[in-house]
Amino acid sequence: MSKQVIFATGNKGKVKEIEMILADAGFEIRTMKEAGIRIDIVEDGKTYEENALIKVRAVAAQPQAQGCIVMADDSGLEIDALGKEPGVYSARYLGEDTPYSVKNAELIRRLEGVPDEKRTARFVCAIAAKLPDGGEIITRSTIEGRIGYEEKGSNGFGYDPIFYYPPYGKHTAELSEEEKNQVSHRGKALRLMKEELKKI
Numbered sequence: 001m002s003k004q005v006i007f008a009t010g011n012k013g014k015v016k017e018i019e020m021i022l023a024d025a026g027f028e029i030r031t032m033k034e035a036g037i038r039i040d041i042v043e044d045g046k047t048y049e050e051n052a053l054i055k056v057r058a059v060a061a062q063p064q065a066q067g068c069i070v071m072a073d074d075s076g077l078e079i080d081a082l083g084k085e086p087g088v089y090s091a092r093y094l095g096e097d098t099p100y101s102v103k104n105a106e107l108i109r110r111l112e113g114v115p116d117e118k119r120t121a122r123f124v125c126a127i128a129a130k131l132p133d134g135g136e137i138i139t140r141s142t143i144e145g146r147i148g149y150e151e152k153g154s155n156g157f158g159y160d161p162i163f164y165y166p167p168y169g170k171h172t173a174e175l176s177e178e179e180k181n182q183v184s185h186r187g188k189a190l191r192l193m194k195e196e197l198k199k200i
């Protein structure tokens with residue numbers, strides 16, 4: 001079984017996180033760019049799983065990906081009081097190029113007057129892998145928390161400054177990379193994927 005993995009993302013931060021988690025199982029990770037694959041993928045699925053599958057299928061169809069495991073993730077933030085918005089549209093919420101300071105301020109504004117116990121939210125992550133024999137594996141995980149009242153912390157990315165994680169009493173942007181990997185939706189979904197891949 002090949003241990004060569006191509007991760008379908010342009011996001012350097014994600015690749016670093018994935019390397020930290022998968023390297024000890026002997027997987028060698030490359031980005032699409034490092035594998036010489038330059039394609040635009042339209043992520044028009046209605047669920048995280050569909051989007052992750054769209055990405056791995058498109059990359060696995062490229063000649064450079066033959067014999068490799070192709071992996072991709074799709075993730076988002078679900079806020080219960082907003083009907084699970086922004087959800088699968090998290091990256092596109094208020095426009096793809098809008099700074100997160102603006103997106104975060106708007107979400108806090110929309111939750112004005114909503115008490116603590118109703119500010120529940122979660123990050124969700126689905127990971128798909130397409131194997132050299134065409135087989136597909138999907139894992140999913142979440143991290144449960146609440147939307148805070150202001151931005152806190154400067155680590156992480158995206159919605160981390162407004163996501164309060166009760167077990168640590170901190171916003172996820174206040175956690176170190178290692179602390180976040182231990183408990184994050186992506187970290188947990190990746191570890192589940194690692195266990196699945198070890199079986200084959």
Ligand code: IMP
Nearest residue numbers: 073074075076077090091157158159160
């Ligand atoms: P993706 O990169 O297409 O999966 O888009 C996921 C979007 O969800 C990101 O652009 C962020 O807006 C949000 N998101 C997903 N995971 C996290 C996280 O760990 N912290 C903060 N925001 C996240």
